[in-house]
Amino acid sequence: MTLAAAASTTSTGEAVQFWILATVAVIGALGTILMRKAVHSALCLAGTMIVLAIFYLANGAYFLGVVQIVVYTGAIMMLFLFVVMLVGVTAADSLKETLKGQRWLAALCGLGFGILLCAGIGNASLKSFNGLGQANSGGNVEGLAALIFTKYVFAFEITGALLITAAVGAMVLTHRERTERALSQREQSERRVRGGKQVPPLPAPGVYARHNAVDIPGLLPDGTPSELTVSATLRGRGQVRDVSGEALADLAALEQRSARWLGRDAKGGKGAKDPKGADRREGGGGADQAGDPGDDPAGAGHPEDSKGVAK
Amino acid sequence: MNPVNYLYLSALLFTIGAAGVLIRRNAIVLFMCVELMLNACNLAFVTFSRMHGNLDGQIIAFFTMVVAAAEVVVGLAIIVTVFRSRHSASVDDASLMKL
Numbered sequence: 316m317t318l319a320a321a322a323s324t325t326s327t328g329e330a331v332q333f334w335i336l337a338t339v340a341v342i343g344a345l346g347t348i349l350m351r352k353a354v355h356s357a358l359c360l361a362g363t364m365i366v367l368a369i370f371y372l373a374n375g376a377y378f379l380g381v382v383q384i385v386v387y388t389g390a391i392m393m394l395f396l397f398v399v400m401l402v403g404v405t406a407a408d409s410l411k412e413t414l415k416g417q418r419w420l421a422a423l424c425g426l427g428f429g430i431l432l433c434a435g436i437g438n439a440s441l442k443s444f445n446g447l448g449q450a451n452s453g454g455n456v457e458g459l460a461a462l463i464f465t466k467y468v469f470a471f472e473i474t475g476a477l478l479i480t481a482a483v484g485a486m487v488l489t490h491r492e493r494t495e496r497a498l499s500q501r502e503q504s505e506r507r508v509r510g511g512k513q514v515p516p517l518p519a520p521g522v523y524a525r526h527n528a529v530d531i532p533g534l535l536p537d538g539t540p541s542e543l544t545v546s547a548t549l550r551g552r553g554q555v556r557d558v559s560g561e562a563l564a565d566l567a568a569l570e571q572r573s574a575r576w577l578g579r580d581a582k583g584g585k586g587a588k589d590p591k592g593a594d595r596r597e598g599g600g601g602a603d604q605a606g607d608p609g610d611d612p613a614g615a616g617h618p619e620d621s622k623g624v625a626k
Numbered sequence: 627m628n629p630v631n632y633l634y635l636s637a638l639l640f641t642i643g644a645a646g647v648l649i650r651r652n653a654i655v656l657f658m659c660v661e662l663m664l665n666a667c668n669l670a671f672v673t674f675s676r677m678h679g680n681l682d683g684q685i686i687a688f689f690t691m692v693v694a695a696a697e698v699v700v701g702l703a704i705i706v707t708v709f710r711s712r713h714s715a716s717v718d719d720a721s722l723m724k725l
Contacts, residue, residue, distance in 0.1 A: 330627035337635045344639050344662055348646030353654045353715075360658050363639070367665055370632065376672045376684045379691075383668075386691055391661065391698050398702045399654060402709050413718055418649055425645030432637035441630045445679030458681045459688070467685055474692050481696035488703035 329373055340366040353399045361392045375447035377455040513543070520544040530556050632673040639666035653705050653715045657698070664694045 339362065346359030364387045372380035412418060450458055463471050498506070508514055518541065521527035530549050532540035545555050639662060646659030668687040675683025709715050 325627045325629060333627060333631060333635075337631075340635065341638060341642070344642040347655070347658055347662060348642060348649060353652055353658075356655050356658055360662060363662065364665060367669055370635075370669060371672050374629070374632065374672045374676045376675065376687070379668075379672060379684055379687055382688070382691060386695060387661075387665070391695060394698060394702060395654065395658060398706060401706060402654065402715050413651075421645055421648035424648060425641050428644060429638060429641035432641065433634060436630065436633045436637060441628070441633075441677065444629055444677040447676050447679060447681075450679055450681050455681075455684075459684060462681055462685050463688075466682075467689075470689060474689060477693065477696050481699045485699045485703040488700070488707050 332369075332373065336366045336369055339363075340370075353402075354396070357392060357395045357399060360395075361388050364388045364392065375451055375455065378459055518544045526558050528556070530554055531558055629673050629677055633670055636666045636670040636673065639663075639669070651716050651718055653708070653717050654702075656717060657701055657705070661694065661698070664690060 343359045343363035343366065347356045347363065350356045350359060364383065368380045368383035368388070371377075371383055447455075518533055519527075520529050520531055520533055521544075530545065532542065532555060533544040535541050540555075540557050542550065549555055643659045643662035643666060646662065647656055650656050650659065668690055671683040671687040671690070673683075675681060675687075705715060712719055
């Protein structure tokens with residue numbers, strides 16, 4: 316196997332790979348601690364972990380390289396992302412220093428620690444090395460399995476106990492004990508009627524048949540957007556799109572275009588085209604505007620309004 | 627290239643992770659920095675395994691991964707619980723163990 320032979324001498328290819336990917340890994344690590352939003356930090360860390368998986372493969376640890384991708388980037392980082400979503404993506408770190416000069420002192424400590432580590436490695440005599448060719452000769456996974464189930468079998472058993480404990484611990488921590496009885500559906504509906512606000516379901520978002528996206532508020536009979544139709548989260552973020560003016564602008568553009576079209580046609584066959592064009596314009600404008608005034612007498616409340624539009 | 631370079635990279639990543647733990651205040655990012663430090667250690671273990679020509683280092687790295695996975699599960703559960711009661715993931719706010 317060429318890989319086993321190459322493991323005792325590092326090739327030029329591995330050196331090139333190392334210098335390129337090491338740069339990526341360090342940039343990812345720096346991004347993890349410097350990005351303000353937790354999501355960006357998590358993504359940077361995932362990149363670093365993938366690079367580390369490639370380094371494991373290059374170092375002859377084939378099993379660990381695959382496990383790194385499956386367990387770390389596949390499970391642990393996704394768990395991180397789940398929690399970031401639970402806790403709130405928009406919760407950016409405040410940059411205000413609570414302790415004066417703490418950040419510079421921390422950076423200084425880090426620098427000193429790094430110099431210490433590097434000096435330690437530099438002073439060790441690590442000029443020659445044995446590759447993994449011998450150890451990996453029977454296959455990397457087989458070698459690891461032989462060690463785990465003989466020399467390290469006790470640690471392996473303990474690991475099982477640790478995982479069970481962690482799973483139970485996570486369930487206990489996130490479990491919330493219910494202190495009062497759950498309300499029945501009848502009690503909930505009675506409470507809602509007694510509260511006197513919004514008894515039927517909330518009106519649907521969307522305007523006409525063209526914009527039914529959730530971030531577009533439905534229009535009230537007088538043409539103003541209704542706050543109730545858009546979710547409170549979008550309202551809070553200020554991501555509500557208002558297209559009530561857009562329809563009028565579209566209509567104006569249509570009228571202008573058809574007027575120009577008719578004007579050009581007036582030179583040729585005016586008698587044949589004119590009624591059709593006028594009819595189309597009339598019909599389009601009528602359909603656009605008919606939705607609101609038509610519902611005006613019937614739909615004083617919001618749900619009726621949206622229902623009328625849907626019809 | 628000597629594989630010692632992997633050790634230097636591992637030391638660098640460990641240092642960056644440690645500095646991140648000191649600098650950041652968001653509990654989730656703090657936790658990610660700890661993960662980075664664990665990963666740096668794993669890289670050192672795998673490199674040592676290659677330099678010494680036996681697989682024990684890889685076994686230790688494997689156990690580190692298992693322990694890290696268990697730690698992440700419990701740690702994130704704690705963060706979620708703290709966030710539920712305080713509505714903040716900042717470690718500065720959690721100065722008391724109970725409300």
